[in-house]
Amino acid sequence: MKVLLFGGAGYIGTHVALAFLERNDTVGIFDNLSSGLRSNIDDRCQFYEGDILNREQVREVLSQGWDAVVHLAAFKAAGESMLKPFKYSENNITGSLILITECIRAEVRNFILSSSAAVYGEPSYLPVDEKHPTNPTNYYGYTKLCIEENLKWYSQLKEFNYVALRYFNAAGYDQDGKMLGLENNPANLIPVVMEVAAGLRPNLLVFGRDYDTPDGTGVRDYVHVTDLAKGHLLAADYLLKNHKNLVVNLGSEAGLSVQQILDTTREITGKEVAAQYVERRPGDPAKLVASSKLAKKELGWEALHSSVESIVTSTWKVYQEQAKQD
Ligand code: UD1
Numbered sequence: 001m002k003v004l005l006f007g008g009a010g011y012i013g014t015h016v017a018l019a020f021l022e023r024n025d026t027v028g029i030f031d032n033l034s035s036g037l038r039s040n041i042d043d044r045c046q047f048y049e050g051d052i053l054n055r056e057q058v059r060e061v062l063s064q065g066w067d068a069v070v071h072l073a074a075f076k077a078a079g080e081s082m083l084k085p086f087k088y089s090e091n092n093i094t095g096s097l098i099l100i101t102e103c104i105r106a107e108v109r110n111f112i113l114s115s116s117a118a119v120y121g122e123p124s125y126l127p128v129d130e131k132h133p134t135n136p137t138n139y140y141g142y143t144k145l146c147i148e149e150n151l152k153w154y155s156q157l158k159e160f161n162y163v164a165l166r167y168f169n170a171a172g173y174d175q176d177g178k179m180l181g182l183e184n185n186p187a188n189l190i191p192v193v194m195e196v197a198a199g200l201r202p203n204l205l206v207f208g209r210d211y212d213t214p215d216g217t218g219v220r221d222y223v224h225v226t227d228l229a230k231g232h233l234l235a236a237d238y239l240l241k242n243h244k245n246l247v248v249n250l251g252s253e254a255g256l257s258v259q260q261i262l263d264t265t266r267e268i269t270g271k272e273v274a275a276q277y278v279e280r281r282p283g284d285p286a287k288l289v290a291s292s293k294l295a296k297k298e299l300g301w302e303a304l305h306s307s308v309e310s311i312v313t314s315t316w317k318v319y320q321e322q323a324k325q326d
Pocket residue numbers: 076077078116117118119121138141167168169170187188189190192204205206207208217218219220258281284285288
C-alpha cells in the first residue's frame with residue numbers, strides 16, 4: 001500500500017509512519033515542520049515539506065498516486081483554541097477542506113482522519129461510545145467535528161470514503177525507542193509530569209482536586225501511541241477492503257486519574273516529582289473514558305500497550321535520555 005501522511009512528522013504521525021513501514025508499505029510524509037521534527041522522519045519515508053494551506057503544494061503531492069491519506073496535520077491544544085480561534089479555524093478547518101477537496105480531485109478515495117474525543121464535550125454517560133451526542137466544549141473539538149461532518153457530506157456527494165479515529169488521550173512512546181524527539185512546551189499531563197521528573201520543569205500543577213472522582217483529580221482514558229498507530233493500519237485496510245465509512249473511538253477503556261499518573265511516575269522514576277494542587281482548568285470534564293467496542297468489532301483493534309506502567313515507562317525512557325543530553 002502507498003500511504004501519505006499529512007502531519008506525519010509529529011508525535012502521533014511518526015508512530016503511524018513506523019507502523020506502516022514495519023509492514024513494508026510505502027510511506028510519504030507531508031509536513032510544514034511547525035511542530036513536527038525532521039529528525040523523526042524515518043529515512044525510508046519520502047518527505048515533502050509543505051503546508052496544507054497551500055493548495056498547489058497539496059495538489060502536487062497528491063498527484064503522485066496514493067492508496068490512502070492519513071490527515072494528522074492540526075493544532076491540538078484545547079485551551080489555546082479558546083484564546084486563538086482564528087488559528088484553529090484557518091489551519092484545522094480551512095486546511096482540511098483543501099486536503100479533502102484535493103484528494104477527491106486527485107481520485108485518492110481513502111481518507112483517515114485523526115479525530116478526537118474532544119468532539120463529545122462533557123460526557124452525559126460513561127463509557128462514551130460513538131452514539132454519544134457530540135457537543136464540544138472547546139473550539140479545538142469543534143474543528144474536529146466540523147471536519148468529520150465535511151467528510152460525511154463529501155462521501156455522500158463524491159466517490160470517497162473515510163474513517164474518523166476519535167483518539168482519547170494519546171500517550172507513551174515507541175517501545176523500541178525509535179522515536180526520540182520531544183514536544184516543545186507541552187501542555188498535556190504526561191509530558192508535563194515527565195519534564196518535572198527529568199528536572200526540566202519545577203513542578204506539576206494538578207488542575208483540580210475536588211472532582212467527583214475517587215481521589216478528586218480528573219480521570220482520563222490514556223491510550224498508547226503504538227496502539228493508536230495500529231488503529232491507522234487497520235483503518236486503511238478497512239477502507240481498501242470495504243469501501244465504506246467508519247467513525248470510531250480509540251481508547252484503552254481504563255480511567256486513570258491525574259493522581260494515579262503522578263504516583264506511578266514517582267514509583268517508576270524514583271524521583272520526587274513536586275506537585276502543587278491548584279484550581280480546575282476551565283473546560284475540563286471530570287471524567288472521560290471510552291468504549292472501544294466498535295473498534296474491536298469493525299477493525300479488530302485492541303489497546304495492548306496502554307497500561308499506566310507501559311505508558312509511563314516508555315515515556316520516561318525518552319525523557320531520561322533527553323535530560324542526560326541537556
Ligand atoms: C485534550 C482534549 C483531547 C486532545 C488533547 C490534546 C478534551 C476533552 N480533550 O485532552 O481531545 O486530544 O487535549 O491536547 O478537550 N492536567 C493537570 N496538569 C497539567 C496538565 C493536565 O492536572 O499540567 C490534567 C487535566 O486537568 C486533565 C488531565 O490532566 O484532567 C489530562 O489533561 P491533558 O493531558 O491536557 O488532556 P485533555 O485535556 O484530557
